[in-house]
Amino acid sequence: MxxxxxxxxxxxxxxxxxxxxxxxxxxxxxxxxxxxxxxxxxxxxxxxxxxxxxxxxxxxxxxxxxxxxxxxxxxxxxxxxxxxxxxxxxxxxxxxxxxxxxxxxxxxxxxxxxxxxxxxxxDSGPEARRRQTQLTVLNRLVIVLISIIAIGVVLFSFPEVRAIGTSILASAGVVSIVAGLAAQSTLGNLIAGVQIAFTNAIRVGDVVVVEGEWGRIGEINLSYVVVYIWDERRLILPCTYFTSQPVESWTRKSDKILGTVLMDLDWRVPVDAVREKFMEIIEASDAWDRRSANVLVTGSEGGYVTVRFKISAANSDDQWDLRCLVREKIITWLQQEHPEALPVTRVTLESPE
Structure with missing residues (x-):
């Protein structure tokens, strides 16, 4: 074998x-x-x-x-x-x-x-928006940390870089002061971004009024926030803006919101008839959530009376639509049924003696 x-x-x-x-x-x-x-x-x-x-x-x-x-x-x-x-x-x-x-x-x-x-x-309420905001910022923060660690490992694999790193660490006090002064704005925005995410000041999806503009918080990044304006513009602001400037939030605790329509009308306006017509209009609309509604005369200066229509809605979009509906319907109804209630300017002419 x-x-x-x-x-x-x-x-x-x-x-x-x-x-x-x-x-x-x-x-x-x-x-x-x-x-x-x-x-x-x-x-x-x-x-x-x-x-x-x-x-x-x-x-x-x-x-x-x-x-x-x-x-x-x-x-x-x-x-x-x-x-x-x-x-x-x-x-x-x-x-x-x-x-x-x-x-x-x-x-x-x-x-x-x-x-x-x-x-x-x-779940699209405030708690869901808070969790979404925190998870988004946390995800970006973790990715940045992973990238920094990876780059650090790559750099410190070179003996020359390790030697430079040792000398830098020996003078870390001076370097930290210089770096802090040079990157004060950048670091401030990074810290503000983390602060926004975990202090629940604003959240993705919140309705806000910023710089006189109405919109929703669309993105929260580590250094800036993007506000989606209602007319499809985008307002980009640094994170430090939201930690140092007042911001009007319409969805802090809940999406439910009250709205008002103000009208300057003549003194001859039939308030009871207006109140009845107002209730008829909002009861026919699906935008009214039936929490609150009233009509009050809140002013009587300058030759007019100010009539305030208060309405409630489940969210800001419905509130806006309902306010526009009430304004249009009441104006049309007054023109057709009570033209005497429309504002007029009175001038009294006195004959000379």
Missing amino acids: APLTTFDIDWASWLGTLVALLVGIAAVAALVITVRFIANRVRGRSAWIGDLERRIRVPGMTLAFLIAGWIACAVTAPSTLSWWEVLDRILLICVVLVGAWLLSTLVTFGVERLMQYDSARD
Whole structure:
């Protein structure tokens, strides 16, 4: 019987490098296929698993192939060559950066899942907006921290940078003062952004009046806030504005809001008839939430009487529509039924003696 032939691979040769790379690629491919198979099997019961697999597919595969290639080169021929130190440093930097990319993707996915959970409960009240704001700012803050740590690890992988870092730390007092003065505005906005998120001063979706403009808080970033104005303009303000300037909020505790319509009418206005017509108008409208409604004469100066119509609505949009409706209907009704109630200017002419 012929003896069995064995093949001994010289891992220090380029053939060993090629074999190690092929083994690494095969292992990563098997891992990817397994993960995708499991994700496809459970996707029907848990749709979020399929979404997670789709998001981490590219950064995860890239990281796995980089690590496999790094290990293969480290135990074979390239590790004995003069340029291995450079290649080793490049692979380390790539692994750190891709790892940060993967970690940021996981953090963002987790935050979005929490926000979708709130949306699924159909909760659009102040507490839901508070949680959405905090999660959004926290997500961006964590991603910034991950990026800073990754860049720091990359820089400190160079001995020269570590030496510079040691000298900087030795004079940290002076550096911190200079950096604080140079970046006072930027740091102030960053701190204000975190403060806004966790003190519940304003939230994404809040209705506010800022700089004389009515709109909704559309975005809260780490350094600035975007207000969506009602006419589709965008007002961008630094975060420090909302911690140092007064802001009128219409949805601080609840979306419910009161509104008023003021009319200057003639003294001959039939207030009881106006009150009856007002109730008829708002009872026919779905925008009135039936919490509050009244008509009062609140002024009688300058030759006119001021009639105030107070109405309540479930939110600011309904309140605006209801105010416009009341104003239009009452004006039309007065023109048709009680023209004497419309404001007039009286002039008395006295004959000379």
